Amino acid sequence: MAFAASPAITDSPVAEAVLSVRDVHIRDQVTGREIVHGISFELEPGKVVGIVGESGSGKTLTCRAALGILPDQLEVYAGSITLAGHDIAELSVKQWTGLRGSTISAVFQDPSSYLNPSIQVGPQIAEVIRVKKKVRRREARDQVLQLLRSVRLRNPESVYSQYTYELSGGMLQRVLIAAAIAADPKVLIADEATTALDVIVQAEILDLLADLRERTGLALVVVAHDLAVVAQLCDEVLVIRQGEVVEHGTTADVLYRPRHEYTKLLISEHEQYGLDRFLDAPQRERA
Amino acid sequence: MSASAVLEVEDLEVHYGLGRKRRRVLDGISLAVASGEAVGVIGETGSGKTTLARAVLGLVPFSRGRVVIDGQDVSNASARQWRDLRRRGVVQYVFQDSLRSLDPDLPVAKSLIEPLLIQGIPRAEAAARARAFLDRVHLDAELLDRLPGALSGGQRQRVAVARALVTEPKLIMLDEPVSALDSANRVLVLEILKGLRESGVALVFISHDLGSVAGLADRIAVLYQGELVEVGPTRSVINNPGHVYTRLLVDSVPTLRSAAAKRSERESLRALLHA
Numbered sequence: 001m002a003f004a005a006s007p008a009i010t011d012s013p014v015a016e017a018v019l020s021v022r023d024v025h026i027r028d029q030v031t032g033r034e035i036v037h038g039i040s041f042e043l044e045p046g047k048v049v050g051i052v053g054e055s056g057s058g059k060t061l062t063c064r065a066a067l068g069i070l071p072d073q074l075e076v077y078a079g080s081i082t083l084a085g086h087d088i089a090e091l092s093v094k095q096w097t098g099l100r101g102s103t104i105s106a107v108f109q110d111p112s113s114y115l116n117p118s119i120q121v122g123p124q125i126a127e128v129i130r131v132k133k134k135v136r137r138r139e140a141r142d143q144v145l146q147l148l149r150s151v152r153l154r155n156p157e158s159v160y161s162q163y164t165y166e167l168s169g170g171m172l173q174r175v176l177i178a179a180a181i182a183a184d185p186k187v188l189i190a191d192e193a194t195t196a197l198d199v200i201v202q203a204e205i206l207d208l209l210a211d212l213r214e215r216t217g218l219a220l221v222v223v224a225h226d227l228a229v230v231a232q233l234c235d236e237v238l239v240i241r242q243g244e245v246v247e248h249g250t251t252a253d254v255l256y257r258p259r260h261e262y263t264k265l266l267i268s269e270h271e272q273y274g275l276d277r278f279l280d281a282p283q284r285e286r287a
Numbered sequence: 288m289s290a291s292a293v294l295e296v297e298d299l300e301v302h303y304g305l306g307r308k309r310r311r312v313l314d315g316i317s318l319a320v321a322s323g324e325a326v327g328v329i330g331e332t333g334s335g336k337t338t339l340a341r342a343v344l345g346l347v348p349f350s351r352g353r354v355v356i357d358g359q360d361v362s363n364a365s366a367r368q369w370r371d372l373r374r375r376g377v378v379q380y381v382f383q384d385s386l387r388s389l390d391p392d393l394p395v396a397k398s399l400i401e402p403l404l405i406q407g408i409p410r411a412e413a414a415a416r417a418r419a420f421l422d423r424v425h426l427d428a429e430l431l432d433r434l435p436g437a438l439s440g441g442q443r444q445r446v447a448v449a450r451a452l453v454t455e456p457k458l459i460m461l462d463e464p465v466s467a468l469d470s471a472n473r474v475l476v477l478e479i480l481k482g483l484r485e486s487g488v489a490l491v492f493i494s495h496d497l498g499s500v501a502g503l504a505d506r507i508a509v510l511y512q513g514e515l516v517e518v519g520p521t522r523s524v525i526n527n528p529g530h531v532y533t534r535l536l537v538d539s540v541p542t543l544r545s546a547a548a549k550r551s552e553r554e555s556l557r558a559l560l561h562a
Contacts, residue, residue, distance in 0.1 A: 054469045169332075198331035198495055203539035204557070207550050225470070228498065228541035255543055267543060269474050273502030275542045278525040 017082070018186045018219050019043040019066060019104070024079035026061050026070070026243075036061055036243045038079065041236065043187060046213060048220040050230030050251070052266070053240035059223045062240075063189045066221070067106055068096050084186060101132055105180040106189040109196055111172040115164045115179075122148075122160030125179045132183035147178040151208055170201035174208070181212065188212075191223040206232050227266040228274065231255060239263045292355075293457045293489040294320040294343065299352035301335070301342055312338050314513045316352070322457065325480075325490040327500045327521070329536070330510030336493045339510065340460050343491075344380060345369045357457050374405050376454025383463035385443040388450070389435040395421075395446050396431035402454050420449040424479050441472030448479060452488075459483075462493045465500075477503060498540040501525065509533045531560050 020043070026036035036058040041049050053059045064070050066081055068088055081088045084103050091099070108114065115124055125147065126140040135143070141160075148156035151174040164172060173193060180188055190209060194202040210233045212218050224230050230237055230251075237254040239247035239262065246260040258264050270276055299316040302309050313335045320326050330336035341347040343354055345361060353362045357377050361369065372378065382388045389398055399417035404410065418428050424445040435443055444464065451459050464480070465473040481503055483490065492500045501507070507524040509517040509532065516530040528534045535556040538549045 199497065199541075200331065200535055200539045203541070203553055206541075207553060210550065226541065228543050231543055232541050265474065266470055269470055269477075270498070270543050272474075273477050273500065274498045275501050275525055275537070275540050276544055278501060278522045279542065279544070 015044040015046075017042040017044050018084055019221070020080075020082040021062065021066060022080050022082075024062065024065060024076055024081060026058065026065060026074055027077050028073055029075050030073050034243070035074070036065075039238065039240065039245050040079075041238060041248070043219045043221065045186060045219050046217040047236070048213060048222060048234045050234030050237045051221065051223045051240060052225065052227050052230050052237060054225055056242075057240045058243040059240050060191055063106065063191050063221065063223060067100065067104060067189065101128060101180075101185060102183040103185055104187045104189070105183070105185040106191060107173065107176045107180050107193045109192040111169065111176040112164050114176055115172070117164045120161045120163060121167070121175050122162075125175070125182055128179055128182045143182070144178070147182055148175070150181075150212075151175075151178045152204075153178075168201075169197050170204060173197065173201075173205055177205070177208065177212075181216075181218070184216075185218070187219045187221065189221045189223070192225070193222075194229065195224065195226075202229070209233060227255075227263075228270055239266070291321045292319045293322045293357055294318070294491065295353070295355040296339075296343065297353040297355075299339070299342060299349055299354065301338055301347060301349045303338075312513055313342065313349075316510075316515055318508055318515065318518065320458070320489045320491055322489050323484060323487045324506070325484055325492065325504050326506045326508060327492045327494060327497070327504030328508045328510055329494055329497045329500075331495055334510045335513040336495075336510050337462055340380070340462050340491070340493050344378065344460060345372075374402075376402055376406065376456050378458045378460065379451035379454065379456040381444075381447050381451050381459065381461045381464050383466050385440070385447040386435060388447045389443065391435050394432050394434055395438075398435075398446070398450050399431075399453050402450075406454065416453060417449075420453050421446075423452070424449045425475065441468050441475065444468060444472065444476055445479065448476065452483070455486075456488060458489045458491070460491050460493070463495070464492065466494070466496065473499070496540075497525075497536060498542065509536065531556060535560055 022040050023038045024036060025034060025038055027034040039062050043049050051059045061074065065076050083099060115121055122144050125144045129135060129140040129143050145156045145160060148159055153159050153171060153174050194205045197205065209220060213220055222230055222234055234251050237251050238245050239260065241262050247254055247258060247263045254263060258267055296316055296318045299313055300311065301313040303312050304310055316339060328336055328339060338347055342349050345364060353360060361372065380388065396417060399420060400413045403413035403416060421428060426442060426445055430438065430442065438446065465476050468476060480490065492504060494500045501521055504521050506519060507521050508515050511532045517524060517528060517533045524533065525537055528537050535553065538553050538556060
């Protein structure tokens with residue numbers, strides 16, 4: 001019987017979301033102004049959710065809320081965020097320290113500002129591992145080299161002992177990704193992580209993220225202002241404008257059946273000025 | 288070279304630095320741009336694309352080659368000849384950062400009217416033309432009294448475009464004209480630029496992002512490590528790139544309909560390029 005012959009199907013319950021953002025509203029406590037007006041998404045292991053919006057649309061604030069690092073003045077005052085089963089509103093500082101890095105982690109736009117310029121990059125990642133995994137120095141160093149290899153840096157040994165100014169933007173972003181995944185998080189937030197990079201390097205980083213997801217089951221939140229960047233690897237896309245989610249659906253739905261004017265604008269820009277209109281149909285599929 | 292070429296660059300070579308630090312930034316660049324044509328010069332950080340723009344504008348000396356603008360060889364032009372050329376408004380420029388292409392202390396009206404007064408156009412007519420050009424970039428005449436600092440980024444970049452247009456130049460060089468704008472303003476500026484081509488002006492877009500200007504360009508020139516590795520009609524460069532670098536570039540541009548199918552192809556191109 002088909003039923004008996006396909007245990008894989010019966011055995012695959014819907015995976016529990018590792019990050020749930022439910023109707024989150026963020027406001028400025030001082031002015032009382034609401035900045036994010038209700039954003040929701042569920043992130044299951046191995047899934048990729050994309051958030052698209054202009055600067056100032058609230059996409060970064062949503063990420064920071066999920067990481068528990070909202071600026072002092074701002075607060076989540078309605079809705080909830082659940083991270084690996086914990087309602088983050090109830091987490092103590094100590095619990096947060098335990099979760100950051102090992103459950104949720106992030107990389108941002110400007111990699112050089114997240115590393116100490118006067119310390120070699122390798123030891124900075126090794127410190128994360130020593131603290132999070134309680135391993136010895138030598139073991140930590142080995143794990144860093146392994147990580148640098150896994151983010152496909154060509155010469156891990158030499159990168160280990162280099163300083164930030166000696167590395168290119170793309171290499172630095174790889175180092176940051178290595179640091180972010182050092183403690184095997186379940187969720188990685190990539191907030192405009194490729195925006196400052198050249199197109200070719202951007203594709204390298206996006207490919208690396210796709211690769212990590214496939215290899216490790218890492219769930220990703222990819223934030224970008226460019227819909228096409230998000231479309232490269234997301235299963236689900238949210239389009240956010242002035243704190244409002246104007247479109248939310250599977251990537252195919254958003255790309256092929258956009259409903260909101262703003263989403264249509266983003267798509268038409270690509271259709272008119274991007275590569276899409278030049279690419280001979282059918283799509284080249286030499287890969 | 289065709290008679291209608293507004294810009295002719297021949298075998299251009301630029302060096303930076305002195306003595307042992309002297310290194311070649313541009314090598315053997317040849318490119319002709321006809322009137323009414325839009326050419327996109329695409330290159331990554333450090334490829335020399337901004338140096339090329341600056342060399343064409345006479346802002347960077349070159350060690351070899353020739354630059355001809357509107358029939359006039361400017362390769363050895365004196366500062367005075369350059370000034371005359373700029374005064375006539377033959378060549379104009381728009382930078383990514385509009386605060387740099389506009390004088391921060393000049394109200395919008397002055398930025399637009401001054402070049403016309405220099406050309407000897409009566410004030411009343413110059414003022415009328417300034418208004419007309421502001422209208423052409425979809426800006427309200429009430430912005431005329433503002434300083435650049437009191438405009439939004441999108442408005443400012445449109446003023447920069449209007450300022451470049453007002454002398455009715457034959458050539459406009461645009462260095463990353465839309466990179467710093469949000470999508471609504473990007474589309475607006477791109478539409479304005481698209482409309483310009485009909486007026487016969489030659490446009491040269493310098494950009495790191497093939498995906499943002501391809502739709503405007505009749506031809507694409509790909510700059511890689513100081514050399515033009517590929518020049519051709521946009522469609523053919525995108526669909527049949529000749530150089531490995533161009534192939535990787537085209538495959539790396541995020542498009543709406545592409546997706547991850549090209550990952551392994553990119554992988555092998557990277558290996559090829561770095562070999």
